[in-house]
Amino acid sequence: MAISNKIRGFMEKGSWIRKMFEEGIALKQQYGEENVFDLSLGNPVMNPPERFYTELKKISENPINGMHRYMPNAGLTETRSAVAKGLSNETGLSFTSNEIVMTCGAGGALNVVMKTLLDPGEEFVIFAPFFVEYNFYADNHGGSCKVVPPDEDFLPNMEIFRSSINSNTKGVLINSPNNPSGIVYADKTLSEICRIIKEKEVEFGTEIYLVSDEPYRKIIFDNLEYTHIFKYHDRSIVATSHSKDLALPGERIGYIAVNPSCPDIEELVNGLVFCNRTLGFVNAPALIQHLITHLQDTTIDVRVYEKKRDYLYKELTNMGYSLIKPQGAFYMFPKSPIKDDVQFSEELKENKVLVVPGRGFGLPGYFRISYCMEDATIQGSLEGLEKTISKYQ
Ligand SMILES: Cc1ncc(COP(=O)(O)O)c(C=O)c1O
Known part of the structure; x- marks a missing residue:
């Protein structure tokens, strides 16, 4: 066998x-x-987008000395600064490169986050319907997922969510816009999720992270505004990528963004950077980091x-x-x-x-x-x- x-x-x-x-x-x-x-x-x-090819042409015609070398495990400083600037514009918050870790896609980002947060036997709460890999990712790092079923509208059943959190819950993982339902969480849903998280943190005396898997964040319709998680919960982390918004899934480029107001942020980011390295990713692909540095305002x-x-x-x-x-x-x-x-x-x-x-x-x-x-x-x-x-x- x-x-x-x-x-x-x-x-x-x-x-x-x-x-x-x-x-x-x-x-x-x-x-x-x-x-x-x-x-x-x-x-x-x-x-x-066309601009991707323009940047690709530019860099191939004028290669930067040393651009294919190893780099700090968090990624290139200029790329992280560009991502931070884009996120600051989107959210109205003040991100710097210190809160950003470049990753191998959103899948890589989620594995780094789970590796960093989970102790053996700890759990992430996830909401059905969910991206099938979540269970396997949690298992990679000694944890597991507890699944909360939806109501008819594919939004979380809040009562079951409340009873799913226990003293072993390390995180709650959401995905909006959702794969597979296409549902986007409104303020009301996010604020209710975070109210329950806070209630349970007090009840169990624990710290629970809200992790938002959002590779589809920029693909929303009907002039909807995307509701960011950061204002709802300080211990919050975004895991995302350019697989969908720049149509680059094969290039494996994404990032983690930690809420600037997250307590113990320095230790958390150091942990993320360490895990990016020790999971064997080392750093996100270099060439594509150089390119997306100039594409943060493009979709x-x-x-x-x-x-x-x-x-x-x-x-x-x-x-x-x-x-x-x-x-x-x-x-x-x-x-x-x-x-x-x-x-x-x-x-x-x-x-x-x-x-x-x-x-x-x-x-x-x-x-x-x-x-x-x-x-x-x-x-x-x-x-x-x-x-x-x-x-x-
Ligand atoms: C909800 C969700 N999360 C994460 C991923 C992984 O994305 P990536 O290709 O950036 O690793 C996908 C890919 O389809 C997805 O649908």
């Missing part, structure tokens, strides 16, 4: 997206690329996603699917017309449409559609989506 029983079990539990991806490849070989509509992956087909064209959302939402509701209109990110999470979301996803697959069952996100009874695809793929999927639901009407 080559691998541990634990990892074998994890691979079985956490492989929905990969499974659909692989089945998609097999289907495409069988029926032809243009006849299979893969809406299973959150891998944007959009290219990075992909969010209207492209908004148009895709409007189109698909209208089509799906007309077909009879029940779903909440996403406010951000590039996913939809319709209700499965039958209880068994895996069976329904299989039936969609038979009609050449690939989606991910909701149980892959801790919420059976739904399925996730990713619409960061070409319009032709979205349009092509409609026939299969309609045919599959029509059986149940």
Whole structure:
């Protein structure tokens, strides 16, 4: 046996997206690329903004001496300063490079945060539906996740949240805009979450961190304003990346931002920098740090996603699917017309449409559609989506 029983079990539990991806490849070989509509992956087909290529050209024509060397584990000072400036503009708070650690994507950032905070046996509270990797990330660092189910609107059930916090709770992890539901947390939700955290800190005499995983922060629609966590809880940390807002997921670039008002901030940031190093990341990729230093005020064209959302939402509701209109990110999470979301996803697959069952996100009874695809793929999927639901009407 080559691998541990634990990892074998994890691979079985956490492989929905990969499974659909692989089945998609097999289907495409069988029926032809243009006849299979893969809406299973959150891998944007959009290219990075033009300015990214301008910066890339500039640096390749005028390389900076030493730019590929090791650097301080927190990242390049000028990049961290640029990120701090961008965040200060966005939040109205005063960030400096001292509160920023550059990471290998949001996934790297979350692992660094969890490694730094968790003692063995401690927990993070997470909210379903959630990004499937959270459980594995917590396990990487000797911890675990406690899952709070949502109300009908995909917002946390606050009563269950309250009772989920115990003396072992080290953090609460939120994700807004949410993968897979596309829901964006409003002030009311965030303030309620933080009120409960404070109440529980007093009850247990503990310190609980609010960690916000926000790679989709800049992808929000309908002129919504993003509500930042910092004003609600001093012990708060953002983990994010440019995987989605600059369409650079393969470049593995993200950052951690610690609330400037966080108590014991110096020790916390030193811990984060140490873990960035000892997890083997050492530092975030150098070349891409140089580039994003000049791109903090740039985002992909969010209207492209908004148009895709409007189109698909209208089509799906007309077909009879029940779903909440996403406010951000590039996913939809319709209700499965039958209880068994895996069976329904299989039936969609038979009609050449690939989606991910909701149980892959801790919420059976739904399925996730990713619409960061070409319009032709979205349009092509409609026939299969309609045919599959029509059986149940
Ligand atoms: C909610 C959420 N968090 C984290 C990540 C990881 O992002 P990154 O590619 O920046 O590591 C993703 C990627 O899809 C995501 O959807």
